[in-house]
Amino acid sequence: MSPAAPARAADAATNNLDAWWMPFTANRQFKARPRILVAAKDMHYTSADGRSILDGTAGMWCVNAGHCREPIAAAIAAQAARMDFSPTFQMGHPGGFELAARLATMLPGDLNHTFFVNSGSEAVDTALKIALAYHRARGESGRQRFIGRERAYHGVGFGGMAVGGIGLNRRQFGVGLAGVDHLPHTHDLARNAFSRGQPANGVELADILEKLVALHDPSTIAAVIVEPVAGSTGVLIPPKGYLERLRQICDKHGILLIFDEVITGFGRLGTAFAADRFAIQPDMMTVAKGLTNAAVPMGAVFARKGIYDALMTGPEHMVELFHGYTYSAHALACAAGLATLNLYAQEGLFQRAADLAPYWEDAVHSLKGLPNVIDIRNLGLVAAVELEPRAGKPTTRAYDVLVGCFEAGLLVRATGDIIALSPPLIVSRPQIDQIVDILGRTIKATA
Numbered sequence: 001m002s003p004a005a006p007a008r009a010a011d012a013a014t015n016n017l018d019a020w021w022m023p024f025t026a027n028r029q030f031k032a033r034p035r036i037l038v039a040a041k042d043m044h045y046t047s048a049d050g051r052s053i054l055d056g057t058a059g060m061w062c063v064n065a066g067h068c069r070e071p072i073a074a075a076i077a078a079q080a081a082r083m084d085f086s087p088t089f090q091m092g093h094p095g096g097f098e099l100a101a102r103l104a105t106m107l108p109g110d111l112n113h114t115f116f117v118n119s120g121s122e123a124v125d126t127a128l129k130i131a132l133a134y135h136r137a138r139g140e141s142g143r144q145r146f147i148g149r150e151r152a153y154h155g156v157g158f159g160g161m162a163v164g165g166i167g168l169n170r171r172q173f174g175v176g177l178a179g180v181d182h183l184p185h186t187h188d189l190a191r192n193a194f195s196r197g198q199p200a201n202g203v204e205l206a207d208i209l210e211k212l213v214a215l216h217d218p219s220t221i222a223a224v225i226v227e228p229v230a231g232s233t234g235v236l237i238p239p240k241g242y243l244e245r246l247r248q249i250c251d252k253h254g255i256l257l258i259f260d261e262v263i264t265g266f267g268r269l270g271t272a273f274a275a276d277r278f279a280i281q282p283d284m285m286t287v288a289k290g291l292t293n294a295a296v297p298m299g300a301v302f303a304r305k306g307i308y309d310a311l312m313t314g315p316e317h318m319v320e321l322f323h324g325y326t327y328s329a330h331a332l333a334c335a336a337g338l339a340t341l342n343l344y345a346q347e348g349l350f351q352r353a354a355d356l357a358p359y360w361e362d363a364v365h366s367l368k369g370l371p372n373v374i375d376i377r378n379l380g381l382v383a384a385v386e387l388e389p390r391a392g393k394p395t396t397r398a399y400d401v402l403v404g405c406f407e408a409g410l411l412v413r414a415t416g417d418i419i420a421l422s423p424p425l426i427v428s429r430p431q432i433d434q435i436v437d438i439l440g441r442t443i444k445a446t447a
């Protein structure tokens, strides 16, 4: 067979778009007009038609150090050649211990034990299960309820779906997890539109937690879970004082507070974690995405010492937590994670994000006044531009902007009628200008 033959066979296969049932995608619409990415380096993707696309979203909020970074690729390749896989049930490997120990040095307070998983969804479901097991170990097995929040995204497992606050993500999938209630979301255009940084209004929304606690009784509530900044539903920045008040109420009633930092973790807000940015100590934190710069799937739950210790009881020959995944602490993911953390530290990327944030803020807010722009908000290196929905056709305007930007060489995310931006932390000032320029022109052109 000539060397070219297998390539031709592959081309024929990839030209058939039918077989791949794509996730969170309007499959029929997409396949009629596909957008295919074939390569990536640093701040850019290359599309199948050979165009360079500036990455305004760090892939999906995950490629924080930029694409195809050599030290990460080299660490994965070396690990793949040395030991591709090792069981982690009743066995261990150096990478898992090293990565967990390394993370413990970065994490705030006594949040110093890591349970590895493979995604944000698994991290959330794992954290919810740990919360239940923790209360049970302490003789409070009545604490089985969870409180999430409207417009939250916590992934797609049954636990994350239930504590999440997106109707469309739930309504196809039956009755879901019982015993879950939701706080109201904090998005308030009437009072907070065009806020720079944390909005001034809305701290009182945290007090609704007191009402939910009174309704259900504190002895039934295991944990409250929130994204410090809600990402996937359109970058909802917490009002000043809001997260602090949630922490106080949880403390008062012995309820665990879980921060879902799948998006905010690893520098997005200019600090290692949102917990650092807001100076609030959660009891558990869920992460994924930036943990490995998205080069190998990996997620994690970070737990405070007291949670880990409460479960390290009973006979020593017994498994303490009946939970784990075949690929928990996968050797390749650990190698990628360690190389990623090195890169973040060597290049000072979290500080870089903090230093760029004022420039980013001014740049995105310069879009104020463009047609149909009803809000702009930002924190760290994340921002959203909210558009007035078309009458009777919600989401179509933002989708058209997404397509227009892509055709003009920029990747943005659309959620509802909101354009979300979260470039890799290596973004330069001229690239920020380019993001804002292309987005602005596209918004103008999209009536």
Ligand SMILES: Cc1ncc(COP(=O)(O)O)c(C=O)c1O
Pocket (backbone or CB within 6 Å): 118, 119, 120, 121, 122, 124, 153, 154, 155, 156, 227, 231, 232, 260, 261, 262, 263, 288, 289
């Ligand atoms: C806050 C949050 N939690 C959980 C998830 C789910 O992560 P994954 O898609 O890796 O399962 C996401 C994904 O965007 C997220 O933003």
